[in-house]
Amino acid sequence: MVEAEAITQSFGEVKALDGVSLQVRPGEVFGLLGPNGAGKTTLVRVLTGVLKPDGGRAWVAGLEVAKEPHRVKAKIGYATQEQSVYRDLTVEENLLFRARLYRPKEARALAQEALKRFGLWPYARSLAGHLSGGWRQRLALAQAVVHRPEVLFLDEPTTGLDPLSRRSIWELIHQEAAGGAAVLVTTHYMDEAERCHRLALLFAGRVLAAGTPQELKAMAKERARFLFAPGASLEAVRGRPGVLEAWPSGEGVRLIARKEMHLEGFQEVEPSLEDVFALLSKEAL
Numbered sequence: 260m261v262e263a264e265a266i267t268q269s270f271g272e273v274k275a276l277d278g279v280s281l282q283v284r285p286g287e288v289f290g291l292l293g294p295n296g297a298g299k300t301t302l303v304r305v306l307t308g309v310l311k312p313d314g315g316r317a318w319v320a321g322l323e324v325a326k327e328p329h330r331v332k333a334k335i336g337y338a339t340q341e342q343s344v345y346r347d348l349t350v351e352e353n354l355l356f357r358a359r360l361y362r363p364k365e366a367r368a369l370a371q372e373a374l375k376r377f378g379l380w381p382y383a384r385s386l387a388g389h390l391s392g393g394w395r396q397r398l399a400l401a402q403a404v405v406h407r408p409e410v411l412f413l414d415e416p417t418t419g420l421d422p423l424s425r426r427s428i429w430e431l432i433h434q435e436a437a438g439g440a441a442v443l444v445t446t447h448y449m450d451e452a453e454r455c456h457r458l459a460l461l462f463a464g465r466v467l468a469a470g471t472p473q474e475l476k477a478m479a480k481e482r483a484r485f486l487f488a489p490g491a492s493l494e495a496v497r498g499r500p501g502v503l504e505a506w507p508s509g510e511g512v513r514l515i516a517r518k519e520m521h522l523e524g525f526q527e528v529e530p531s532l533e534d535v536f537a538l539l540s541k542e543a544l
């Protein structure tokens with residue numbers, strides 16, 4: 260459904276993408292997790308045909324993106340970080356506008372269906388500019404899928420939303436995947452990465468690892484120890500040989516240490532995705 264093969268892209272001295280390969284299957288929510296500047300938006304721009312990369316190839320919905328960018332655009336939904344809703348149109352008008360671009364004959368029926376599917380009925384006649392951030396983001400998502408695309412690209416769809424709104428946006432993302440769409444979603448929230456079927460950890464333009472959240476954690480446990488030091492001071496823990504990372508956590512200190520180290524008095528804990536990321540980015544530096 261989505262296949263990227265060794266994509267590279269530089270902006271002057273900056274290597275935004277450095278040989279990125281990945282696949283997203285139909286029915287799957289695939290997360291692209293990485294800090295600011297990792298290259299997430301650049302990859303989405305390449306995969307949606309907005310930006311032609313320096314190197315590598317990409318296929319989306321059976322088409323090679325660089326060769327047929329216009330046909331690709333009709334088959335995908337794309338919600339960018341910049342909110343793409345028109346504030347001075349109503350919710351319904353926004354949906355109609357988008358649907359008409361791709362499937363003019365069915366536009367009215369598609370807009371009605373999206374209003375229902377996304378629970379936007381009560382706001383159909385409200386101006387988009389009057390919606391709260393959470394509902395506007397819901398509209399942005401509805402707009403991206405109103406023409407029933409096979410592949411959906413969502414660039415940080417929950418940035419700036421409160422936890423409850425984020426939760427409901429994630430429910431909708433999974434609803435679209437359950438309907439058969441291949442969904443690629445970028446995020447820098449570690450808890451959101453846990454909600455993906457599979458994910459790739461992107462750092463400085465490179466995929467450090469890819470897999471299900473469970474696979475990534477299992478891989479990290481093979482390579483390092485994840486520990487908690489109750490009542491310890493940060494300085495004391497950081498000073499011990501073999502400690503790769505340490506940070507304050509509740510009544511003690513959390514740390515990542517080399518596998519071969521014997522650290523008596525420490526409790527072994529299950530790594531989170533944040534721990535996995537901390538370990539891999541440390542190794543990559």
Ligand SMILES: Nc1ncnc2c1ncn2[C@@H]1O[C@H](COP(=O)(O)OP(=O)(O)OP(=O)(O)O)[C@@H](O)[C@H]1O
Binds near residue numbers: 296
């Ligand atoms: N058009 C551009 N011109 C110059 N540099 C760019 C351009 N677009 C991206 N970059 C640089 O490429 C790198 C990757 O940027 P990108 O926006 O893809 O990262 P990101 O992972 O999406 O970050 P964020 O989470 O902040 O959106 C950054 O160093 C950025 O400054």
